[in-house]
Amino acid sequence: MAQAIPFTIESFYKFVGEGKLMAAKCNKCGYVSLPPKPMCPKCLTKDLSWVELKNRGKLLSYTVIHVSPAQFQSICPYILGIMKLEDGPNLIGMVRGIETSKINIGMSLTVDFDKSLPSQWPSWPRYFFKP
């Protein structure tokens, strides 16, 4: 039963491992929070449900990172973007599978999943964006 799953970031990433983009929807005011928060930040209720979001949206803004933290150096330069999902909330992630010269604000993107788990904390699968 989905409602028994706590509204936490840990749960969000468990769903990512199942290939699902899940957010917390407030049953009172309808606000959809992504990341899921255990209390609705708008009306302060804990009466929430999980909703699955469509994995489509549009790119709002982006950068090409040339100087990265150590663990990302092997894939540098890479594109980091924020997309607006069709269902409302925004999400930040890497944009893969496109040349940096071809990217532009407003382009359509989909969210895909890389379910392999890192061995160290935090052992979360990854989502990413692609054209």
Next chain:
Amino acid sequence: MVGKPLVSIISAGMSKFGKIDGMYGRELFAEAAKEAYERCPNLNPKKNIKALFIGMMGESFEHQGHTGPTVADWAGLLPISAYRTESACSSSATALRCGMFAVLSGMADVVMVGGVEKMTHRATADVTEILATASDFPFEQWNGATFPGLFAIVATAHMHKYGTKEEQMAMVAVKNHHHGAMNLKAHMQKEITLEQAMASRVVAWPLKLYDCSLITDGASCLILTKPNLAKKFTDTPVHIIGSGQASDTIGLYERNDFTSLKAGKLAAQEAYKMADITPDKVDVAEVHDCFTIAEIIAYEDLGFCKPGKGGPFIENGDSQIGGKVAVNTSGGLKAKGHPVGATGTAQAYEIYEQLTEHGERRQVKGAEIGLTHNIGGLGATGVVHIFRRD
């Protein structure tokens, strides 16, 4: 004159900013405190100062937490109560507000507020990682975000929405280096050209090396008291007449608009209202130029120009000394340097210098009203203070 004094600054101190080898943070803070004591001979620090509020961001830099009592000891202030505040790059602006709360509540007549950070002894990759803790971990850092990267997303959005140019961002760097070249305490006291700035290597497109502030060691402090006691200590107090602070989401991506930093804007509105002034009354401002795009957005969020007009504002020379409002006369975070925990009160230190006519070659003639604008992280904290001369 506008604005009722809330608290008064009776002295201020700042260490040299730069790569200060062989000195720990606490020793840098002692240097700042010593200057503040020496400039205020009527103050008996051990007798008068009743509490210390210190901003510092990262324990990891020096493997040292519990900063309050540590710097209180090195500043010769044991056994007074000492408090550390942390709000990333705005940690000491938050300390200043807490010091104001203490004075305004009547709990303490005289307090010291300040900040410190020791950074340059660490490898750049380590510094980048420690600073990144001020951004969201589970979504932003987890996906490879860096601070320059997040501000670059802001820059891309601003360029797309308003037509802001990379050259205009580079002009902020050129101006602030020009100002910093006149500040003997600045980290980088040298001019740069627009060509140099534009040709520097890309860190996170569209931001290049010269769009980024410096990794710096430094400390700064102020001594505050009640306005009615200020003249006991000095003939030239500087009064704080407005103060505002606001919070926003830790994740940039959660916001509707990336072209403005709402917490900074709300803090400014609160401070202007308290000070009973409009933005055009500000003569000199120290704003948060952690990246050049942040200064352009600060012009807009502070009401120095309309939203979207920050690019033309720098291009027209409106923010240089002699322009509509002299912005970052100290050299800003860009050239004076950005020891993150020390920045908030270092901005106030520059305003104190300007309003007491100690600005030397960078003095803004006749400056009456000053403003500081300090941003924590990617704008999850915004703090604005407004000052006037006595």
